[in-house]
Amino acid sequence: MEFGLWIVTGIALLISFCKNRGKTIGALKMATKRLWKITPLFLSVMAIFSFFITAVQKSFIQETIGADSGITGLLLSLGIGSLAFMPGFIAFPLCAMLKTQGIPFYILAGFSVALMNVGILSFPLQKQYLGWKVAVVRNVTGFLAALLIAIIVGIIFREIAI
C-alpha cells in the first residue's frame, strides 16, 4: 500500500512540476515546514502510544474496543470521538496504529467520523453561529451518521455479522 502512495505522490509532483515549477517548490516547502512543525507532537503521541500498548495487557484493549467488544466498544469509540478534540493529522495515524493492534475498521470509522462531525467541546462556537437548537440537531445528526457509517463499514469489511 505504501508503495502505491509513493507512486501517486511522485506522479502528482511530476505533473505539478511540469506545469509550474514555482508552485511545486512552494508546495514542497510548505509540506516540509508543516511536517517539521508537528514532528515533536507526533513523536510524543507515538511514544505515549507505544508505552501504553506495552503497559496495558493486549486482552484489555481487545475486550474494550476489539473485534469482540460488540456494541459497547462501538459506543465507546463514538463517545471518545465526540468528546475528543484533535486534528486529523494526529487522529488518522493513531487509527493506523490501533489497526496494527488488530482493532477492527468499524471501530476506527466510528471514532474518526464522530471526531469530525460531533464536537461537544466546540459546541460554544457552533452555538454562536447556528443558535443552540440547530447546533444540537447538527451534533445529534452527526452522531447518528457516525453510527450508521461505522455499521456499514463493519458490514462491508465483514467485521459485523448480519
Added chain:
Amino acid sequence: MKRKLLWYFLLLCVLLVLLAYCFNNSSGIASGKQFFSIFWNMVKILPCAFILIALFEKWCHRDTVVKHLGDNCGITGYFWALLLGSMTIGGLFVAFPLAYTLHRKGASLKIIFSFLGFAGVCRIPMTLFEASFLGVQFTIIRLATAIPIMLIAGILMGKFLEKRNYCIEE
C-alpha cells in the same frame, strides 16, 4: 514553548528506553521496539500525505467554487456544495464563516446545511490523510456512505428551518 516541552519529553523517553536496555528491562525494551516499528510505518506514509495536501492547496482555490453558489443554483448547487465542502481547509472555524457568506449570497438553507455536513466528512486534505493511513478501500466505503447521509440530513434540516425563517448569525 509547548514544542520545546515536547522535545524534552521525547528526550526523557529516549533516556528511559536506553536505561531499559542497560538494565535489560523487558517491558522497556518492548516499548522501544514498538516505537520503532510504529515510527517506521509512519515515515513510509507521512511525507507523501503532507506533500499531497500541500499540492492540493497550491492548485485549488475555493473562491472559484464560491462563485457558483448563490441564488437559484438548483440541483447543481448540491454538487458545488460538495466540492466546496471537500475543499474546505481548517474545519469548522473556516466552514461557519463560509456558511454565513453563502447565506448572504442567497444560497438556500438546504444547500448550506449540506455544505456544512460535507465539510465535516469529505475535506480532501483529511481524506488524503485517511486514505494514506487506513487504505483507499476504507476511504471509498466511508465516503460512499457519508455523502448520501449528509446530503439527506442537510436537505431535511434546511427544509425544516426554511419553514421557520431561520437565519445564520454572523
